[in-house]
Amino acid sequence: MLPSQPLSSHWADTTAFSVVRTKGDKPRYVVSSGITPSGKVHVGNFREVLTVALVARALQDLGKEVRFLYSWDNFDTFRKVPKNLPDPAAFTPFLHQPIMRIPDPWGQTTSYAQKFIEQFEAELRMLGMQPEYLYQESKYSSGTYAAEIRQALEATEAIKEVLNRYRTSPLEDSWVPTAVYCGQCQKDEMTYQRYLGEWSYQYQCATCQFEETIDIRHTRQLKLSWRVDWPMRWYFEHVDFEPGGKDHSSDGGSFETGAEIIQKVWGVAPPVYLQYDFVKIKGGSGKMSSSSGELLTISDVCEVYEPQVLRWIFANHRPNHDFAISFDEDVIKVYEEFDKCERVAFSESDGKAKWQQNRRIYEFSLLGTAPLTAPQRAGFRALCNNLQLCDGDIEKTHQRFYSTFTGDSHTAFIARCERAWNWLQHHAPEEFRYQLHRNPVEIPLSTAQAEALSLLRAFLSQADLATMDTKTINEQLWAQVVNLVSCEPKDVFTAIYQKLIGRDQGPRLPTFLQEIGKERLLELL
Numbered sequence: 001m002l003p004s005q006p007l008s009s010h011w012a013d014t015t016a017f018s019v020v021r022t023k024g025d026k027p028r029y030v031v032s033s034g035i036t037p038s039g040k041v042h043v044g045n046f047r048e049v050l051t052v053a054l055v056a057r058a059l060q061d062l063g064k065e066v067r068f069l070y071s072w073d074n075f076d077t078f079r080k081v082p083k084n085l086p087d088p089a090a091f092t093p094f095l096h097q098p099i100m101r102i103p104d105p106w107g108q109t110t111s112y113a114q115k116f117i118e119q120f121e122a123e124l125r126m127l128g129m130q131p132e133y134l135y136q137e138s139k140y141s142s143g144t145y146a147a148e149i150r151q152a153l154e155a156t157e158a159i160k161e162v163l164n165r166y167r168t169s170p171l172e173d174s175w176v177p178t179a180v181y182c183g184q185c186q187k188d189e190m191t192y193q194r195y196l197g198e199w200s201y202q203y204q205c206a207t208c209q210f211e212e213t214i215d216i217r218h219t220r221q222l223k224l225s226w227r228v229d230w231p232m233r234w235y236f237e238h239v240d241f242e243p244g245g246k247d248h249s250s251d252g253g254s255f256e257t258g259a260e261i262i263q264k265v266w267g268v269a270p271p272v273y274l275q276y277d278f279v280k281i282k283g284g285s286g287k288m289s290s291s292s293g294e295l296l297t298i299s300d301v302c303e304v305y306e307p308q309v310l311r312w313i314f315a316n317h318r319p320n321h322d323f324a325i326s327f328d329e330d331v332i333k334v335y336e337e338f339d340k341c342e343r344v345a346f347s348e349s350d351g352k353a354k355w356q357q358n359r360r361i362y363e364f365s366l367l368g369t370a371p372l373t374a375p376q377r378a379g380f381r382a383l384c385n386n387l388q389l390c391d392g393d394i395e396k397t398h399q400r401f402y403s404t405f406t407g408d409s410h411t412a413f414i415a416r417c418e419r420a421w422n423w424l425q426h427h428a429p430e431e432f433r434y435q436l437h438r439n440p441v442e443i444p445l446s447t448a449q450a451e452a453l454s455l456l457r458a459f460l461s462q463a464d465l466a467t468m469d470t471k472t473i474n475e476q477l478w479a480q481v482v483n484l485v486s487c488e489p490k491d492v493f494t495a496i497y498q499k500l501i502g503r504d505q506g507p508r509l510p511t512f513l514q515e516i517g518k519e520r521l522l523e524l525l
């Protein structure tokens with residue numbers, strides 16, 4: 001049954017609706033993603049797989065069965081040595097060989113490609129995704145695509161006609177839509193390669209001059225070139241939806257040519273397509289790149305961002321809008337916005353478009369189904385302060401400030417504490433970091449500053465900080481301390497912060513005093 005409208009205005013729902021309306025009512029829809037594991041798979045690559053995961057979720061919410069594929073293009077060529085390998089020079093001899101058949105630089109897995117595959121698959125599990133993985137080296141080597149390779153070779157002239165329309169110079173007469181690895185040295189640079197008809201294919205290696213004729217059905221050396229390989233797999237797997245980066249989406253790009261090739265060679269329509277833009281690192285030089293080594297993996301990002309918060313960042317941006325992942329003070333803002341989204345998601349159920357959109361973004365951010373009630377959350381900014389007051393001791397922080405967090409809330413609290421502490425230790429701006437003195441310290445003070453500290457002690461001695469709100473504390477701080485001494489307010493606050501944390505400034509003072517507690521304050525002052 002075809003739906004009459006999308007479930008919401010969120011881009012995943014409108015895309016799912018488009019897939020069903022374009023492809024018709026089917027017993028199962030196939031959505032696909034993939035990448036070449038030529039280096040560490042970075043969080044920018046995650047945009048594609050999460051885009052597919054959210055569309056798959058939207059299709060399922062329409063009551064549709066979905067097959068979610070993730071293709072590892074591990075039969076691709078090793079074209080550039082990444083700078084972040086342990087010994088880059090040692091891998092220069094492997095250039096132009098298939099990445100699945102060269103060794104793991106760290107000696108931990110069976111191959112170079114497998115190292116990055118295993119890491120990214122583990123990261124996707126951490127983010128609640130378990131697609132069906134396809135490994136292209138195995139597919140090609142087993143002869144799975146033999147018939148499709150033959151079809152492409154027999155349609156060489158039709159494929160050339162498509163590609164030549166978008167080229168400044170036409171392909172050579174001898175061009176074929178395939179690439180081959182030498183059976184002797186495994187390199188992919190050939191003196192010639194030609195299709196002989198039926199199942200026969202011949203080549204000569206330009207590196208070692210090895211020459212042979214192979215059977216397309218039984219070789220482990222032959223594959224289709226990218227612009228033909230992509231539409232072939234759409235056809236073979238019956239793909240209904242697959243997104244692509246803007247580098248594939250230009251006029252004459254690999255999607256446009258692929259859409260023509262799949263119709264000319266295999267006689268079927270291309271999948272519904274969605275372009276996505278790049279993800280950057282705030283303060284970085286540009287888009288992330290495995291070959292340059294300037295990248296962040298999902299594991300790197302999840303040292304600061306909880307999995308559902310990372311998913312929320314992506315779900316909250318339309319795919320064709322670029323954005324940057326931050327590690328500066330914007331981290332606080334991101335957590336505050338996620339927490340607000342979560343609160344709003346549970347606060348209203350009247351079907352209003354804005355609430356519905358917010359609720360949908362929240363649902364897409366979760367690793368599983370939404371809970372029945374809003375979880376308890378420790379605000380990130382306050383949590384950073386409280387952790388530092390407790391010297392990073394999570395259990396002590398829990399007992400002192402968050403003892404009502406139990407069960408799942410306690411588990412989530414620990415996860416957020418770990419990330420807050422990582423952020424404080426490795427990324428937070430200097431003004432956010434401090435450590436409360438363990439014992440009273442002597443500091444140089446003017447007469448007015450010494451008088452201010454004496455007045456502050458007197459105020460604290462009779463105040464019940466635990467029951468006062470921060471507005472009242474602030475008013476009394478000015479009335480009983482700051483306004484009664486003959487120095488600038490800035491000098492008063494400097495003296496207080498120096499006595500507490502050895503810095504000229506720190507967290508907002510009324511809240512900070514309340515968090516430190518009366519007994520500890522009197523001791524330090």
